Amino acid sequence: MLLSLAPLTVSLAALGFANAQTAPEELSSSLEGYDELSLFRSLLSAAPQALSTSLSGKTSNITVIVPTNDAITAYLNESKVSDVTELNIDDIETFFSYHVLVASLKASDFGDHTVVPTLLQGEEYNNRSAGPQLEQEFGSKATGQVLIATKRTDTSRRTKRQKLSGPTVDVRAGLAQDAEMTAVDGKWGPKNVNTFQIVNKVLIPPRTCSTTIRGQGDKLGALDSSLNKTELYPTLDTTPNVTCLAPSTEAFKKAGNPHQSLSKADLTGALLAHTLKQVTYTSFLEDGMVLGTYNDTTVTVHIKGDDIYFNNAKIIEPNVLTNNGLLHILDAVIGPEDETSSTSTATASKTSADSTSAPASTSTSDSSTKDNAASAFSISYPGAVALAAGLLIF
Numbered sequence: 001m002l003l004s005l006a007p008l009t010v011s012l013a014a015l016g017f018a019n020a021q022t023a024p025e026e027l028s029s030s031l032e033g034y035d036e037l038s039l040f041r042s043l044l045s046a047a048p049q050a051l052s053t054s055l056s057g058k059t060s061n062i063t064v065i066v067p068t069n070d071a072i073t074a075y076l077n078e079s080k081v082s083d084v085t086e087l088n089i090d091d092i093e094t095f096f097s098y099h100v101l102v103a104s105l106k107a108s109d110f111g112d113h114t115v116v117p118t119l120l121q122g123e124e125y126n127n128r129s130a131g132p133q134l135e136q137e138f139g140s141k142a143t144g145q146v147l148i149a150t151k152r153t154d155t156s157r158r159t160k161r162q163k164l165s166g167p168t169v170d171v172r173a174g175l176a177q178d179a180e181m182t183a184v185d186g187k188w189g190p191k192n193v194n195t196f197q198i199v200n201k202v203l204i205p206p207r208t209c210s211t212t213i214r215g216q217g218d219k220l221g222a223l224d225s226s227l228n229k230t231e232l233y234p235t236l237d238t239t240p241n242v243t244c245l246a247p248s249t250e251a252f253k254k255a256g257n258p259h260q261s262l263s264k265a266d267l268t269g270a271l272l273a274h275t276l277k278q279v280t281y282t283s284f285l286e287d288g289m290v291l292g293t294y295n296d297t298t299v300t301v302h303i304k305g306d307d308i309y310f311n312n313a314k315i316i317e318p319n320v321l322t323n324n325g326l327l328h329i330l331d332a333v334i335g336p337e338d339e340t341s342s343t344s345t346a347t348a349s350k351t352s353a354d355s356t357s358a359p360a361s362t363s364t365s366d367s368s369t370k371d372n373a374a375s376a377f378s379i380s381y382p383g384a385v386a387l388a389a390g391l392l393i394f
């Protein structure tokens with residue numbers, strides 16, 4: 001549905017987004033010298049109220065990530081329109097919300113897999129809660145969907161166009177999209193309280209597990225087939241705060257293709273044992289941490305150098321964001337925690353900082369009464385308790 005933007009401008013202005021009116025103008029004038037950002041400025045002038053709505057009062061201490069003209073041209077093409085004025089107003093608000101970070105961040109604020117909250121809200125894109133670490137870092141209002149940012153260590157700078165120079169930060173958005181941000185540390189707003197950075201793609205908001213898993217194609221084909229067979233998707237897609245530990249199709253093969261050999265009940269149990277009851281961005285994982293699953297089992301985190309394991313299974317692709325949490329793609333199906341490795345590495349064994357969904361409870365009754373999400377799973381899938389020996393023995 002395409003809306004004509006002109007009448008909408010009038011009606012939203014009439015609703016009175018008072019001083020947020022000035023933010024689009026201030027941002028736009030700060031971007032004036034950047035030829036490659038002219039389409040973003042056109043978008044701002046076509047729908048200034050969309051930015052004001054997205055900001056919903058938060059007009060200071062923010063970072064706007066500005067996509068280049070090439071990025072916006074590709075986005076328009078994908079949206080099957082030829083001009084920014086033809087974009088759907090809801091899409092523009094989503095666009096702005098996911099491109100505004102909740103603090104004014106400079107290049108030096110981005111580290112290794114830094115988790116950064118945006119202003120993107122709404123269950124469709126953000127059916128998760130921030131958790132204690134993010135609240136501590138960004139404040140209790142930083143509940144929006146996140147991006148993952150990793151500053152490159154090879155400090156190579158672009159020198160061709162002076163204005164677009166700055167350290168490169170790899171940005172991970174939804175559907176495993178990777179983009180490249182140039183940390184120009186631009187300033188804008190009253191007293192320069194805000195920052196802007198430049199990105200080479202329009203960032204895609206996180207979507208459901210099913211959309212995200214299917215977006216990975218063959219890489220997660222066996223997992224997709226398992227979730228189809230067990231009919232777990234409707235529950236998985238609507239349960240907040242989950243981490244899917246997602247063995248690759250190769251990993252399923254190594255384990256003897258359990259998606260084909262196991263019964264529906266056994267496969268369900270195995271999948272639930274790969275589903276964590278909390279959102280575990282890699283930067284918050286610690287060696288020895290014990291995490292609870294929807295099969296009422298636990299898995300233990302092992303960090304060895306740059307590699308992160310859940311029991312025996314190594315993460316080969318971390319932090320694939322979904323609207324309700326994330327996936328980590330694994331090189332193996334998770335087996336039981338090996339006794340010898342657990343005693344040697346779990347000396348500092350600790351539970352996660354998240355007490356509300358941490359694995360303190362190991363009894364079924366405890367977790368299903370305390371936790372809505374858990375009961376949704378156990379009511380729908382009583383077969384979960386029957387477990388697949390095939391998955392556990394190597």
Ligand SMILES: *[C@@H]1O[C@H](CO)[C@@H](O)[C@H](O)[C@H]1NC(C)=O
Nearest residue numbers: 073074075076077078079080
């Ligand atoms: C727009 O997308 C179509 C496919 O949907 C592609 O063939 C075409 O090259 C694209 N055009 C531009 C300008 O990117």
Ligand SMILES: *[C@@H]1O[C@H](CO)[C@@H](O)[C@H](O)[C@H]1NC(C)=O
Nearest residue numbers: 129130131132240241354356
């Ligand atoms: C999601 O997790 C957070 C902490 O990480 C917790 O505070 C919140 O209650 C959880 N929400 C649901 C619906 O489980």
Ligand SMILES: *[C@@H]1O[C@H](CO)[C@@H](O)[C@H](O)[C@H]1NC(C)=O
Nearest residue numbers: 061102103104137138139193
């Ligand atoms: C901006 O927000 C961050 C994160 O909440 C906070 O740590 C910082 O102090 C704020 N800066 C200003 C100038 O308010």
Ligand SMILES: *[C@@H]1O[C@H](CO)[C@@H](O)[C@H](O)[C@H]1NC(C)=O
Nearest residue numbers: 214221222223224225226228
């Ligand atoms: C799972 O089901 C969906 C929807 O019916 C289908 O599009 C997809 O191809 C199925 N996946 C596999 C691996 O068969």
Ligand SMILES: *[C@@H]1O[C@H](CO)[C@@H](O)[C@H](O)[C@H]1NC(C)=O
Nearest residue numbers: 123124125127237238239240
């Ligand atoms: C978000 O989570 C709630 C449970 O807290 C669920 O009822 C709802 O369907 C979910 N929304 C989406 C869009 O998945």
Ligand SMILES: *[C@@H]1O[C@H](CO)[C@@H](O)[C@H](O)[C@H]1NC(C)=O
Nearest residue numbers: 269270273295297385386387
């Ligand atoms: C799942 O739970 C059942 C019942 O508590 C248990 O027997 C089984 O070992 C668990 N399986 C996995 C793969 O965690």
